[in-house]
Amino acid sequence: MSDLSAQTQKADVLLEALPYMQGFRGCTFLIKVGGSAMEDPVVVDQFLRDVVFLEAVGINPVIVHGGGKAISKAMQESGLEARFINGMRVTDEETIKIVEQTLARVINPEIVTKINAFGGKAVGIPGTEVFQGQRMKAELGWVGEVTDCKLGLIQAAVAGEFVPVVSPVARDLESGKTLNVNADLAACALATGLKATKLIFLSDVRGVMRDHKDESTLIPSLDEASINALKADGIISGGMIPKVDSSLESLRGGVGKVHLIDGRIPHALILEIFTDRGIGTEIHL
Numbered sequence: 001m002s003d004l005s006a007q008t009q010k011a012d013v014l015l016e017a018l019p020y021m022q023g024f025r026g027c028t029f030l031i032k033v034g035g036s037a038m039e040d041p042v043v044v045d046q047f048l049r050d051v052v053f054l055e056a057v058g059i060n061p062v063i064v065h066g067g068g069k070a071i072s073k074a075m076q077e078s079g080l081e082a083r084f085i086n087g088m089r090v091t092d093e094e095t096i097k098i099v100e101q102t103l104a105r106v107i108n109p110e111i112v113t114k115i116n117a118f119g120g121k122a123v124g125i126p127g128t129e130v131f132q133g134q135r136m137k138a139e140l141g142w143v144g145e146v147t148d149c150k151l152g153l154i155q156a157a158v159a160g161e162f163v164p165v166v167s168p169v170a171r172d173l174e175s176g177k178t179l180n181v182n183a184d185l186a187a188c189a190l191a192t193g194l195k196a197t198k199l200i201f202l203s204d205v206r207g208v209m210r211d212h213k214d215e216s217t218l219i220p221s222l223d224e225a226s227i228n229a230l231k232a233d234g235i236i237s238g239g240m241i242p243k244v245d246s247s248l249e250s251l252r253g254g255v256g257k258v259h260l261i262d263g264r265i266p267h268a269l270i271l272e273i274f275t276d277r278g279i280g281t282e283i284h285l
């Protein structure tokens with residue numbers, strides 16, 4: 001290929017992105033990055049560069065991060081066994097300390113530092129400053145659901161062109177203590193509060209598939225009726241259930257569209273948003 005045609009191809013790639021950039025200027029995208037998509041530091045770097053790119057073209061990215069795998073590892077190092085009920089970590093007094101420490105001292109600062117290193121501006125915001133909650137079930141201990149979001153800090157950060165990076169913990173309205181919140185549910189609550197144009201989940205699967213183990217069975221687009229049918233058939237199970245259920249709730253609450261993408265694919269975010277063919281599963285009402 002001649003130098004000139006290679007250069008022209010680069011221009012074509014940029015021009016394919018142009019209508020998306022024009023359409024999304026000033027829009028808020030809530031991006032949830034799961035612990036399972038944060039295993040490989042090279043891919044995390046690529047993802048965070050994409051976030052800086054989004055911000056640079058006038059989109060307002062807001063990040064809610066998980067950290068389930070890192071929390072389980074920290075528990076193991078402290079001699080504690082991780083236990084889950086329907087995807088929720090059973091969280092006793094000792095566990096909530098580990099959850100808070102892992103999120104506040106390891107995961108959150110890592111994301112903030114990297115965004116800053118890539119030339120963006122990020123600010124870490126503890127979920128307790130944003131999410132108000134209540135305990136879910138006695139058997140889960142200090143696990144909460146979000147009852148309200150305080151948007152002041154997020155809006156101030158966005159106005160100052162900072163990317164807010166929020167951890168999945170909430171302030172318990174009754175006791176004032178910290179509650180451990182499933183990061184998917186925290187992301188949905190915040191996306192709804194912000195009326196985000198898009199809610200994007202980065203996980204460790206291609207999207208919703210008919211057969212987990214066969215990527216060629218990826219389902220590109222889903223609505224409420226098809227989700228219910230797939231759940232009834234047991235095709236959507238485990239960790240995917242809270243993701244799709246809370247996604248539908250967010251859509252009903254005013255979020256524009258939900259995307260499930262594979263965070264292990266290099267530059268998954270840019271590919272999903274700025275190219276004509278998405279790479280994951282799109283959920284709409």
Ligand SMILES: Nc1ncnc2c1ncn2[C@@H]1O[C@H](COP(=O)(O)OP(=O)(O)O)[C@@H](O)[C@H]1O
Pocket residue numbers: 033034035036037066068184202203204205207208209210211212235236237238239240241
């Ligand atoms: N139909 C399905 N398609 C894809 N993944 C599914 C499906 N049903 C269940 N899953 C499970 O959902 C998991 C993703 O949810 P989860 O583990 O909670 O991710 P994260 O840690 O990123 O939040 C997948 O790893 C997969 O095991």
Ligand SMILES: CC(=O)N[C@@H](CCC(=O)OP(=O)(O)O)C(=O)O
Pocket residue numbers: 033034035036065066067068069071087088089099143144168180181182183184
């Ligand atoms: C209540 C509950 O289960 N909280 C989660 C919070 C982190 C999370 O959800 O992280 P991922 O997105 O990486 O799974 C936990 O303790 O693992």
